[in-house]
Amino acid sequence: MIIIIPVDIYYADWIKENDFPVERKRLVISVQMIVAVGYYYFVEQIKSKKALAEAELNAQKLQKENTKAQLQTLKNQINPHFLFNSFNILNSLIELEPKRAQLFLEQLSNIYRVFLENINESLIPLQKEIEVMESYRDLLQTRFHNHLKIEIKIKENNTNWLIPPGVSQMLMENAIKHNGFNKSNPLSIEIYQEGDYIVVKNNKQERTEPSTSTGIGLRNIKARYELQGNEKLLIENTDQYFIVKAPLLKSQAS
Structure with a gap:
C-alpha cells in the first residue's frame, strides 16, 4: 500500500509520456511488492521477538517470586523447630x-x-555462617x-563464598538427634572446608532409644539447595561416620 499505490497514482502520467514498457512496469511493481512483503515480515519479526522477550521476562519474574515463596516457606520451618x-x-x-x-539463654538469644x-x-556470606556455627557450638x-566435642576448622578469609543460612546448625542438630553419647563415649563433630564444600562429619554411635526425628533437617537443606540451582548435598554413610558435604556457592562479586 505504501510503496505500490504512490507509483501508480503519482507517476502514472510520467509513465505514459515516456512510453514506459508494460513489462518494465510489471517488474517494478513485482520488486515493490517483494520489498513491501519483506518489510512487513521484518517488522513482524521484531514485534514477535519483543513479545517473546517480554513473555520470557514475565516468566522469569514469576519463577523468581515462586522460588522466593518456597524458600521463605522452608525457612519458616527452621525457626519454630529450633x-x-x-x-x-x-x-x-x-x-x-x-x-x-542463664548462659544457655544468652547463647540462644545470640x-x-x-x-x-x-x-x-536466601544466601549469606560464609563468614556469617561461621558465626552461627560458633554460637551454636557454644550453646x-x-x-x-x-x-x-565440636571442632570448627574453617579459615576466616573465605569472603567470596555464600551458603544458605543455618545449614551447619541444622547438620549439627541432625548428628545429635541420631546418635547416642555420654561422658565415656562422647559424640565428635568436625566441621571443615573441603574444596567447594562445607563438611560436617560425626562418629556414629547407637542410641539407647530410637530417634524420634521427623527428618525435617536434611529434607529442608536439600530443598533449599535445589531452589538455588543444581547444587546437591553429598552424603556418605559408613560404618563409623556420617558425613554431609554442603556446597558453597560463589559470590557474584567474585
Missing part, C-alpha cells in the same frame, strides 16, 4: 542448673539475633558439657 527444642532444653536446665540455664538479621536472605557445649 525454638521448640531449645525451650524444652531451657526448661529442664532452669530447674536443675540455673546458672547453666543465635536468634543472627537468624533475625538474615531472615530475608551445645553448655547443654552437654564433655559429652560432646
